[in-house]
Each structure stands twice: as C-alpha cells, then as structure tokens.
Amino acid sequence: AQSVTQLDSQVPVFEEAPVELRCNYSSSVSVYLFWYVQYPNQGLQLLLKYLSGSTLVKGINGFEAEFNKSQTSFHLRKPSVHISDTAEYFCAVSTYNQGGKLIFGQGTELSVKP
C-alpha cells in the first residue's frame, strides 16, 4: 500500500522569503506524485505533477518540486512567497494499480506574514 507523509503541519514564513514544504512517500511500485493547493472555502487546484523523466518539475504560481527516488521525497519549493500563497498544500501519490485513486498527505498549512 502507498502512504504519504507531510512532515510539517504548519509553516509560517515572511513575505518574499523562500519556502520548502516537505513530502515523503512510501510505495512498493512506481509512483506518480502531485502537489495540490487549497485556498479557504475552495476545492483543490493542481500545482504540479511528476510522472517520469526530469526530476525537477515546475508548476504554476512559481512553485517547483524535486523528485528524489532514493530518499522517497517530493519536496515543494518557492524562492519568494507572497501573501496570496497562504493556503493548505497537499502532497498526493497514485500508482498504476489503484484505479486512479489519489492518496493524500495530511496537508501543510502555509501562512505567509507581511
């Protein structure tokens, strides 16, 4: 079975500072990895995904993530955050044999302060 661990439940950061949200996964088969963002009272929006190939993935809103197979990690980074990045961020994993099911981590609340 697959599992996802987001290592930080809350990350406070000042505006224009860099940020890293950490995600580790566990799986016995090859995985597809995703980061989603959820703004208050909204659904989830796909930030980026890793399927195969280059381990550095660029997404929307200036976010990027790096897949590290040896460390089973998929950390999300942004070099300079804005107040508008304040939201809940979910890392998720799927595999070819789970019927398209996404397994989500517990989420990281990013709070950007002025």
Next chain:
Amino acid sequence: DTEVTQTPKHLVMGMTNKKSLKCEQHMGHRAMYWYKQKAKKPPELMFVYSYEKLSINESVPSRFSPECPNSSLLNLHLHALQPEDSALYLCASSQDPKGQGIYGYTFGSGTRLTVV
C-alpha cells in the same frame, strides 16, 4: 471549459431529509470521483466512476448513493444522514478512465454540507 461545477455550494439538511449534490464537467473526462473532506483533513475517496460505471466504492454507508446519468454529470444522493456526515464534498474528474493514476484530477469547489 476547464472546470468542474458543483451545486449547491452550501446545503443544510435535517437527518430525515433527502437531498442531492450535483457535479458537472464538459472536459470530456470519463473518470469522475466523489471525495469527502472534514475540516483540517485531507480529502477521502468515496466513489469512482469510469465510463459512467461505478468502479470503486470505498465502503461508504448506503445513506450515500452515487449516480452517473451521463459522461458529464455525477450526482450524490443523500438520505438519513448523521451530523458526523457534515463536511465539504468534493467532486473531481480526470482523463483517466483506465485508472492508471497518471493524470491527476480537476476538482470542483465543493458543496459544504451541514446535517442538523
């Protein structure tokens, strides 16, 4: 059209009521999903439809009854719910009718359900 539209956005219902949630997409996606999300928690999968057929039911109580009348529409019928069923119900769709898990989802904004 790159959206998943959910209606209503808010719903308050009594424990003896019958209500339905509606989800619509016009992206040609043939896989559609219902997720339940409690406050400060990740979404939990309830149902998966692939080519309008139910392919996954995550042991959801029978008071939740999904329906997929056509490739663009997904309903969730609610009956005799409990207060603990209060949550945000999210619909999603994907270009993934074979269940390969490689495309990710497009989510709707959800229906916030309160059971009183």
